[in-house]
Amino acid sequence: MIVSPYQLVAEALNCDPASLNAGSGLNRHPDWDSMGHLNVMLALERLYGIEINDQSIVRFGAMAEIIAHHSGMTGNGG
Numbered sequence: 751m752i753v754s755p756y757q758l759v760a761e762a763l764n765c766d767p768a769s770l771n772a773g774s775g776l777n778r779h780p781d782w783d784s785m786g787h788l789n790v791m792l793a794l795e796r797l798y799g800i801e802i803n804d805q806s807i808v809r810f811g812a813m814a815e816i817i818a819h820h821s822g823m824t825g826n827g828g
Contacts, residue, residue, distance in 0.1 A: 775812035
């Protein structure tokens, strides 16, 4: 089952997917604080097998990067 990046992040943050956009990210969304980012990273690790390290924590701090990664994995951006 392919999960959209918006659905993945919304579930991790326990928020409405409609509240997210490509500009959402760490400290740029009411629910995406440091603890929310940890939940996002854990969800990315589970779904995509992303290793959690200093580089990935910074890279995936923005919805646009998560969308780009998803697109590269599935050929589908949304």
